[in-house]
Amino acid sequence: MQKGKIGVTTENIFPIIKKFLYSDHEIFLRELISNAVDATTKLKALSSMGEFGGELGDLTIRVELDEKGKKLTVSDRGVGMTEEEVNKYINQIAFSGAEEFMKKYENQSGIIGHFGLGFYSAFMVASKVEVITKSYREGSQAVKWACDGTPDFTLEPTDKAERGTDIVLYLAEDSAEFGEKTRIEALLKKYCSFLPVPIAFGKEQKWEDGKYVATDKDNIINDTHPLWMRKPTEITEDQYAEFYRKLYPMADEPLFHIHLNVDYPFNLTGILYFPKIKN
Known part of the structure; x- marks a missing residue:
């Protein structure tokens, strides 16, 4: 198991992310879904160029909510990441310090688009985040990255049969609203209704014997061909x-x-x- 510190120059970066990265914390779901769409689109492009010879299979992005455990998971079957890529893209946040960060972005809305911080928006609502990922490259070892909202993280080999990435959010107490099914479904429809990759949230419901019961059919919340x-x-x-x-x-x-x-x-x-x- 690898242990280390995320590449930041201040111990206070996570409180800043939590409070000031975006004015609306609900944006985190849009950011995580966008990353999943990007990973999926990239795999399709690699396949069309002949750089990926495997079967694409089902590329549906899946959002799963454990209401009782207050755990939210976003999964894709895109390009995934190697251990080296996790270190490169997740563990290095190039901030020059909290004071300069705050001074430069006094207007919170100005932050959007300046950094590739979509993934780190998860820490606005989660007390702990796990990333379980496996690269599309043949022979890749799956790895699991975990961080509890401090610069300390763990990165270790893990078991994952299929390529792609699972991002698991353990919701913080002050973000309990995002542990409700109706809230997550509303956000998915608000931000993801026309994304080009199918997004499934639970199963479709049907009325049977005086109550709604789940079917075997995915509840696809977006129209990929508007x-x-x-x-x-x-x-x-x-x-x-x-x-x-x-x-x-x-x-x-x-x-x-x-x-x-x-x-x-x-x-x-x-x-x-x-x-x-x-x-």
């Missing part, structure tokens, strides 16, 4: 209207819409709806 990615000639007016009602169920019907497909000077696809103005 309406704006399809050709306008394939879409009916009713489908445009239905999509708008799904996004804005309490709004009036829009005046009209424009289906955008721009390729210069940048690529942009989308549907621009014009709502009715009452005043």
Whole structure:
């Protein structure tokens, strides 16, 4: 087992992360899912270039919640990481000190986008985080990284049959809200509804004998092929209207819409709806 200290220059970096990394702590889930999508997309790209010859298999990202144990897990079957990569991408946070950090980012919203800190947003809501990962590279040894919110971490070999990464969050007492199924499902729908990789949260429910029971079918919370990615000639007016009602169920019907497909000077696809103005 390897033991060490994460590469920071202050013992106080984790309290700063917890309080000031993002103004809304709920963002942590968006960040972790985005990382999982990136890892999956990268594997698909490697496969298309012939640099990964294995079977892609089921690439669904899975979010699991243990409500009783207050434990949240985000799992992907993407590229995964080797021990060397964990040391490179997780254990080295290049901050020049808490004082300079605070001075430079007095406006909290200015932090977003300045660092690759998506993973560390987990510590805003978790008292302990584990990363269990195995690289897509043939013959790779799976490793487990664990940290309890201090610069101390452990990194050791572990058993993991499939490639990819599991991030396990042990939720802190002051973040108990994220241990509720309804809260997590709402956040997934809020931030992840149109991500390009399927995201499963539990199983679909059906009404049976006077109660809801779980089926064997994954509860996929996102639409990987949203309406704006399809050709306008394939879409009916009713489908445009239905999509708008799904996004804005309490709004009036829009005046009209424009289906955008721009390729210069940048690529942009989308549907621009014009709502009715009452005043």
